[in-house]
Amino acid sequence: MSKYLILIYEDEAGYATATPEVMNEVMQEHDTFSSGVERLGAKLLGGEALEPTPTATSVRGGSEVTDGPFVETKEALGGYYVIDAPDLDTALAVARSCPARFGGVEVRPVMTFD
Amino acid sequence: MTAVDSSAVAAAVADAHRREWAFVLAATVRVTRDLDVAEECVQDAFAGALVDWRTRGIPSRPGAWLTTAARRRALNVLRHRKVETRHLPLLVEDGVEPGPGDLVDDRPADQIPDDRLRLVATCCHPALDRPAQVALTLRLVCGLSTAEVARAFLVSESTMAARITRAKKKIAVARIPYRVPPAAELPDRVDAVLAVVHLLFTTGHTTPAGADLVRRDLVERSVGLARMLRRLLPHDPAVAGLLALLLLTDARRETRTAPGGRLLLLEEQDRSRWDRTAITEGAALVREALRARPPTRYALQAAIAAVHAESPTWGDTDWREIVALYDLLTAVWPSPVVALNRAVAVGFAQGAAAGLAALDVLSGEPQLAGYGYFSAARADLLRKLGRVDEARSAYEEAVLLTGNAVERDFLARRLQALGPRQG
Numbered sequence: 001m002s003k004y005l006i007l008i009y010e011d012e013a014g015y016a017t018a019t020p021e022v023m024n025e026v027m028q029e030h031d032t033f034s035s036g037v038e039r040l041g042a043k044l045l046g047g048e049a050l051e052p053t054p055t056a057t058s059v060r061g062g063s064e065v066t067d068g069p070f071v072e073t074k075e076a077l078g079g080y081y082v083i084d085a086p087d088l089d090t091a092l093a094v095a096r097s098c099p100a101r102f103g104g105v106e107v108r109p110v111m112t113f114d
Numbered sequence: 115m116t117a118v119d120s121s122a123v124a125a126a127v128a129d130a131h132r133r134e135w136a137f138v139l140a141a142t143v144r145v146t147r148d149l150d151v152a153e154e155c156v157q158d159a160f161a162g163a164l165v166d167w168r169t170r171g172i173p174s175r176p177g178a179w180l181t182t183a184a185r186r187r188a189l190n191v192l193r194h195r196k197v198e199t200r201h202l203p204l205l206v207e208d209g210v211e212p213g214p215g216d217l218v219d220d221r222p223a224d225q226i227p228d229d230r231l232r233l234v235a236t237c238c239h240p241a242l243d244r245p246a247q248v249a250l251t252l253r254l255v256c257g258l259s260t261a262e263v264a265r266a267f268l269v270s271e272s273t274m275a276a277r278i279t280r281a282k283k284k285i286a287v288a289r290i291p292y293r294v295p296p297a298a299e300l301p302d303r304v305d306a307v308l309a310v311v312h313l314l315f316t317t318g319h320t321t322p323a324g325a326d327l328v329r330r331d332l333v334e335r336s337v338g339l340a341r342m343l344r345r346l347l348p349h350d351p352a353v354a355g356l357l358a359l360l361l362l363t364d365a366r367r368e369t370r371t372a373p374g375g376r377l378l379l380l381e382e383q384d385r386s387r388w389d390r391t392a393i394t395e396g397a398a399l400v401r402e403a404l405r406a407r408p409p410t411r412y413a414l415q416a417a418i419a420a421v422h423a424e425s426p427t428w429g430d431t432d433w434r435e436i437v438a439l440y441d442l443l444t445a446v447w448p449s450p451v452v453a454l455n456r457a458v459a460v461g462f463a464q465g466a467a468a469g470l471a472a473l474d475v476l477s478g479e480p481q482l483a484g485y486g487y488f489s490a491a492r493a494d495l496l497r498k499l500g501r502v503d504e505a506r507s508a509y510e511e512a513v514l515l516t517g518n519a520v521e522r523d524f525l526a527r528r529l530q531a532l533g534p535r536q537g
Contacts, residue, residue: 002289087291088241089299109288 001084003045003110004091006098009075012052014102029099037083040093047081075103082110123167126176131160134177135257136342140229141181143292145188149254149282152184155191156257159184181226230255231294231346234339238306239290246281247310253278255342256335266317266332304347308356308412311339315360320518327371327520333364351403355412358399362419365392377524381428393423411447414439433463450479451487458491466498486515490525497532506532 015023037044053069053076060066069076081098085091088107095107138159142152159180173179237250245267252263264274284290295303318332340357347353369383400420403413418439425431440456453476461469473492482488493508509529516522 087289088239089291089295092241107288 001043001086002112004083004085004088004094005108005110006047006081006083006091006095007077007106007108008079008081008098008100008103009073009106010078010100010103011075012078012102015052015078026099026101029101033098036097037094040097041090042083042085042094045082045084047079049079050077052076052078078103118168118171120168123164123172126167126172127160127163130163130176130180131257132338134180136230136233136255137177137228138180138184139254139257140233141226142184142188143233144229145185146192147292149285151191151195152188153254155187156180156184158187162187185226228346230342232292234307234343235294235303236285236290236292238303238310239285240302240306241288241290242281242284244310244313246277246284247306248313249274249277250281251307251310251339252314252335255339258335266329268322301352304343304350304352307343308352311336311343312356312359312412314339315363319363320521322517327375327377327518328367333360333367336360337364351406352410352412354399355403355410355414355416358396358403358416359412359419361392361396361399362416362423365389365396365423371520375520375523376527377520380422385427388423393420396420397424408446409442411443414443414446418443431462433459437463450476450481451485453479454482454485454488454491461491461495461498466495470495470499484515486512486517486521489515493525493528497528502532503535506535 015026018026034044034047053072056069058066058068058070081094083091083094085094088109091107095105098105135156139152139156142155143149146152146155162183163176163180167173234251234255237254238247242250248267249263252258252266253260258266260275260278261271263278264271267274294300314332315336318329318334318336320327321329337357337360340353340360343350343353344357365388366380366383367389368387369385370378372378396416397420400413400416403410404417406413409417418436421432421436421439436459437456440452440459443452444456454473457469457472457476459469460472470492473488473495476482476488489508489512493505493512496502496505496508506529509525509532513522513525513529516525
């Protein structure tokens with residue numbers, strides 16, 4: 001098994017303007033996702049949702065502090081999951097089932113050191 | 115056994131390289147679980163054949179000989195490298211293979227499973243971009259050197275080496291499995307493989323840049339790959355359709371240019387010199403491929419090529435049938451380029467004015483902006499309608515947008531034939 005990080009990139013405006021019903025739906029989708037990972041042949045090791053980018057602070061070169069995310073993009077990193085999967089195909093199957101209605105996800109293998 | 119003439123051996127090795135490379139490599143990857151090591155071992159096996167076959171004779175089944183030699187070499191390499199191996203192993207699913215501890219894999223060569231579909235499916239994994247898929251397929255499935263692959267796509271050898279290295283590294287690090295995808299994913303993967311083979315063919319059939327119209331080597335490689343897929347997936351209608359399309363299109367190879375290198379239109383080509391064997395084979399495949407519902411895009415493209423191939427003269431061309439096939443093709447594969455070709459067919463079936471009307475609907479398509487064939491098709495219809503000034507502008511545009519010298523020369527002649535601009 002190998003570890004993969006699933007990074008969720010979404011348009012924050014989508015959530016900013018979402019009704020409570022939509023937010024409930026999204027929470028539900030994440031619950032369904034979490035409980036379905038093992039059926040796809042992988043294991044969920046962890047994951048968090050992040051506060052939106054207006055709350056971000058960046059530190060460049062170890063000193064310069066700026067208000068905002070490291071890179072300004074329309075779709076921002078808003079959360080992640082860490083999974084254990086036997087291969088990329090399984091990790092991609094998990095990624096396809098990951099909710100991200102206002103954007104998409106990126107799958108990155110976690111580096112291993114011997 | 116008597117010594118064999120070295121040129122006969124060289125020819126036999128070259129022939130085996132063309133026919134057997136993919137099988138030998140695919141079988142060796144199972145043992146090494148590492149693409150680079152497998153490639154080295156297979157190269158060694160071919161180099162060994164050059165020497166061994168001279169003294170011991172050319173084996174009756176060169177592929178089996180090479181497979182055994184490459185796998186034996188792989189087991190040796192693995193035994194010696196075991197400690198230092200830092201590579202992530204390739205994920206070989208259900209690969210129950212003798213481990214490096216076993217002295218020799220004495221499984222008879224004819225019992226080694228055909229893993230070529232795994233190999234080509236891995237090369238065309240959707241996690242790799244199209245240029246990487248194409249490069250890996252040429253390198254690993256066709257056995258071309260990095261320099262040859264670079265030449266095929268007119269990029270520098272270092273650029274191509276970087277592309278291939280990156281793709282191989284991604285396969286290992288992201289753990290793309292070496293397997294035939296499960297049934298649910300197979301059609302999509304086969305689509306990707308066919309797209310790669312088709313791209314190779316079109317690149318060879320009319321090279322995007324340069325002095326020659328055709329890159330014969332790429333055409334032959336793509337037809338070879340399509341034949342291999344046909345053997346591996348004999349019931350897949352898209353595979354039958356693609357092989358048919360390549361055969362029917364390539365059947366005209368001898369007649370596409372005049373002796374001086376000038377481009378000849380379908381209209382001017384000497385149909386008696388078309389390859390009848392290829393047309394017969396292609397037409398039979400089209401009939402088979404069209405039985406699938408809905409028909410695949412390749413089956414329909416091949417059917418269009420078959421109408422031309424089976425028409426005794428240009429004047430006999432059944433343009434209504436061709437337009438009808440383009441309508442079906444648009445339904446399964448809506449694309450501005452298909453719509454462009456349909457408009458050209460409409461121009462023949464219903465007259466230039468109708469063709470131009472169908473073409474002008476497409477003028478806002480971003481995919482056709484800067485596409486030389488669009489301007490060329492427009493120019494031709496305008497010329498037929500006697501709208502000379504507009505035709506001249508469209509030809510001028512087409513000349514600027516065309517990278518292939520033979521095609522550019524053709525367009526320049528057409529432009530010249532319209533005479534100088536009035537006023």
